[in-house]
Amino acid sequence: MTTPPIPHELIDGLEVFICGLDERGTILVFNRPCEHLTGLARDHAVGKSWLELFAIHERHDHVHELWSRATAGRPAGPYEALCRNGRSLRWQFSRWEQRHPSIALWAVGFDITDEREALARSRELERMVTLGNLVAGLTHELRNPLNGALLQLALAERHEVRKQGGLTPTLEAIVQATGEIRRISMLLDDFLVFVRPLPINLERVGVRRIVERAIARGGAKAQAAAVTIVLEPGDEVAAEVDPVRVETAVYHLLANAIDAASELDAREVRIRLVVRGNAIVIEVEDRGPGLPSSDAPIFEPFFTTKQGGTGLGLTIVERVAAEHDGRISHERRDGATVFRLELQIVGGASN
Amino acid sequence: MALQELLRDEGYEVISATGREEGVTLATMSHADVIIADARLPGLDGVAWVRELSRYGPPPPTILLCTRASCPPPESGVVCMTKPIDLARLFRVLERAAGPQILVA
Numbered sequence: 001m002t003t004p005p006i007p008h009e010l011i012d013g014l015e016v017f018i019c020g021l022d023e024r025g026t027i028l029v030f031n032r033p034c035e036h037l038t039g040l041a042r043d044h045a046v047g048k049s050w051l052e053l054f055a056i057h058e059r060h061d062h063v064h065e066l067w068s069r070a071t072a073g074r075p076a077g078p079y080e081a082l083c084r085n086g087r088s089l090r091w092q093f094s095r096w097e098q099r100h101p102s103i104a105l106w107a108v109g110f111d112i113t114d115e116r117e118a119l120a121r122s123r124e125l126e127r128m129v130t131l132g133n134l135v136a137g138l139t140h141e142l143r144n145p146l147n148g149a150l151l152q153l154a155l156a157e158r159h160e161v162r163k164q165g166g167l168t169p170t171l172e173a174i175v176q177a178t179g180e181i182r183r184i185s186m187l188l189d190d191f192l193v194f195v196r197p198l199p200i201n202l203e204r205v206g207v208r209r210i211v212e213r214a215i216a217r218g219g220a221k222a223q224a225a226a227v228t229i230v231l232e233p234g235d236e237v238a239a240e241v242d243p244v245r246v247e248t249a250v251y252h253l254l255a256n257a258i259d260a261a262s263e264l265d266a267r268e269v270r271i272r273l274v275v276r277g278n279a280i281v282i283e284v285e286d287r288g289p290g291l292p293s294s295d296a297p298i299f300e301p302f303f304t305t306k307q308g309g310t311g312l313g314l315t316i317v318e319r320v321a322a323e324h325d326g327r328i329s330h331e332r333r334d335g336a337t338v339f340r341l342e343l344q345i346v347g348g349a350s351n
Numbered sequence: 352m353a354l355q356e357l358l359r360d361e362g363y364e365v366i367s368a369t370g371r372e373e374g375v376t377l378a379t380m381s382h383a384d385v386i387i388a389d390a391r392l393p394g395l396d397g398v399a400w401v402r403e404l405s406r407y408g409p410p411p412p413t414i415l416l417c418t419r420a421s422c423p424p425p426e427s428g429v430v431c432m433t434k435p436i437d438l439a440r441l442f443r444v445l446e447r448a449a450g451p452q453i454l455v456a
Contacts, residue, residue: 143418147434151353154438158360185435 004099017089017109020100025050025067028103037083050107054091055081067105070095080112088113125322139188146181146188153178190312200323202347205243206236207280208273214250215271221255222269225262229254232272239280240347241324249320252313253284253339259306260288260337275345279326282341290337291330299328317341354387355455361442364452371400374456379407384450386410390417400456401429412448414441 011018012032020029030045038045038053045053051060063079070076075094082088091109153174160171208231215229222229250271257269270285297303299318304311314328317339321328326343355365366381368374378386386404390397397415404410413429416436430444445453 140418143434147416147436148353150435151357151438155353155356155360158357181435189433 006100015111017091017107017111019050019107019109020103021050021105021107022102023104025063025105027053034109037085037087037089039085054083054089054107054109055079066093070105072096075108086113087111088116121322125319128319136192139192142188143185146185150178150181153181200242200245202240202242204238204240207239207241207246207282207343208234208236210241210243210247211250211271211273211282214247214254217247217251218254218258222258225258225267227258227261227267227269229258230268230270232270234273237273237275237280237345239343239345241343242320245320245323246341246343249317249341250282250284252317253282253341256313257284257286257288257337257339260290261286263288276342278345279342280345282343283338284341285336285338287336290332294332298330352455357438358445358453358455361445362451363445366452366454368454368456371403374400374454375404375407377454378404378410378456381452381454383452383454384411385445385448385452386413386454386456388413388415388456390415414444 006020006029008031011029014031015033017034017037018029018031019027019034022028027045027048027050030040030042032042034040034045035042040048040053051063055063059079059081066076066079070093072095075092077090077092079091079093080088081091088111089109090112091107094106094108095104096106157171157174157178160168160174164171211231215231218229254269254271261267261269264287266287268287270283272283272285274281274283291298292305296305299314300311303314318328321341321343324343326341328339328341330337330339332338352367355367358365366377366383368377374388377383388397388400397417401410401413401415404413415429415431416434417431418434430448432441432444
């Protein structure tokens with residue numbers, strides 16, 4: 001019986017990684033996705049040890065054990081590994097010796113990076129919801145003692161005014177404390193909007209129109225800071241999104257950009273819509289000083305670099321992105337800071 | 352209670368009730384011009400309490416103090432104010448709504 005040729009035209013076209021190995025794990029078959037993944041041409045990969053290429057040394061025993069367990073009808077696995085280029089792979093090993101006696105084992109790998117990321121994002125969302133419920137409860141509870149404290153202060157203020165007239169140090173302290181409590185109260189209001197999200201409401205709408213509304217909402221702030229907002233010309237793009245949420249997210253990006261731009265002479269914020277594949281990207285750009293450092297935890301709740309900031313703006317933006325199966329990213333480009341909110345054109349909502 | 356003292360200081364006559372039963376009794380007996388009720392009354396939540404009150408005839412204008420940023424008014428004639436209360440606003444509302452007698456429950 002002659003050995004049939006390896007059907008390269010078939011295995012090269014699949015979006016899975018396929019390696020044929022001999023009993024010792026030496027590579028005999030190496031499909032094109034494997035070439036892309038490793039940057040190694042087939043001719044160079046053949047003859048090399050699969051373990052050296054795809055498994056770190058500490059885990060060789062684990063792979064050997066899977067190989068010994070794999071039988072013709074029952075693949076062994078999964079073996080999950082991180083590749084040098086940062087992708088995550090899930091491998092299965094199976095035996096199918098009849099057709100190609102020289103090949104003892106087939107290693108079939110799937111790229112699970114996106115799946116992993118989606119899982120991580122949905123876990124994060126879940127965590128935020130749990131946390132949100134807890135904090136919403138706490139927030140409501142806090143209002144009672146705050147109310148009590150504020151009423152006592154109002155009373156003390158009246159007594160003091162009657163007793164002394166004029167602005168005494170005590171009165172000054174009372175007024176200050178009252179102001180602080182009002183500030184806490186405002187923070188709670190902001191926070192409640194964040195922790196108690198309304199159900200997501202996807203509609204087919206023009207994203208440009210939403211951006212224009214966000215710009216209108218940021219108008220007063222921009223004017224006060226003498227910052228010009230420029231919406232770069234372009235066509236309307238329809239997408240399935242929650243218009244209220246997206247407007248809020250764009251508004252927060254704009255508000256940050258306005259704050260940054262107000263710190264220098266080039267008082268301009270640019271905003272543009274870019275269609276990229278299946279996604280619409282809203283880019284907000286300012287030429288301000290940029291982030292304090294590239295790894296500052298800017299999306300974490302309460303992280304702020306601004307006096308009087310609540311540190312919730314970008315957290316809200318990130319949340320809106322996650323709710324739309326989109327993403328938020330940022331970069332420093334030619335002296336400008338660009339925040340990029342990417343949304344799926346065809347409804348990606350994850351709740 | 353500080354709120355009662357502040358209201359008296361503003362010149363209102365204040366009757367106070369603690370708890371649900373006393374609140375209902377006083378509300379129906381006293382002919383108060385306005386009721387200010389805490390949404391977190393002992394034994395009953397404020398919204399349900401206001402509803403119960405309306406079974407004994409139309410209650411006077413009622414201000415419900417609650418801890419939610421947006422709490423839906425249970426009935427017409429009920430104003431919801433979020434804690435911590437904005438005293439200036441409370442006094443403005445009272446001025447529009449009230450005669451001199453207030454029941455705080």
